[in-house]
Amino acid sequence: MKCYLKENSFVAELAAKKLKARCVAIVIGRTIHLHNTSKEQFLNDSRWVRHESVHIKQFHQHGYLPFIIKYFWESIKKGYHHNKYEIEAREAESITAGSLSIVKCLKKPAISRQLFVRNTMYDILSPDS
Numbered sequence: 001m002k003c004y005l006k007e008n009s010f011v012a013e014l015a016a017k018k019l020k021a022r023c024v025a026i027v028i029g030r031t032i033h034l035h036n037t038s039k040e041q042f043l044n045d046s047r048w049v050r051h052e053s054v055h056i057k058q059f060h061q062h063g064y065l066p067f068i069i070k071y072f073w074e075s076i077k078k079g080y081h082h083n084k085y086e087i088e089a090r091e092a093e094s095i096t097a098g099s100l101s102i103v104k105c106l107k108k109p110a111i112s113r114q115l116f117v118r119n120t121m122y123d124i125l126s127p128d129s
């Protein structure tokens with residue numbers, strides 16, 4: 001599954017304000033939008049990459065608009081922390097070798113990464129690579 005990274009994202013900046021967080025990554029479809037973090041910093045944090053890769057899978061499984069609606073509905077009912085889509089993503093953060101392996105870096109190792117989480121292979125690419 002091809003995924004993309006976007007630095008200095010306006011959407012991520014809005015999310016950062018809403019969440020009162022300094023560094024934010026937010027997935028929309030197959031793009032991971034970043035605020036106050038570089039592609040390199042993000043990709044070097046494997047827990048963070050695993051977390052966001054689960055959201056990419058969720059978008060793919062539920063469909064683009066249905067997932068946005070379901071996600072917001074969960075957030076309204078249960079809040080951010082108890083949102084079942086966030087719980088699933090947090091659980092994947094700590095998956096250790098065996099069920100997850102960061103298989104290999106692609107041609108430009110600092111900005112691209114291939115990883116395997118729960119039977120899905122992700123190729124995280126940056127738009128300018």
Ligand SMILES: [Zn+2]
Nearest residue numbers: 051055086089
């Ligand atoms: Zn999340």
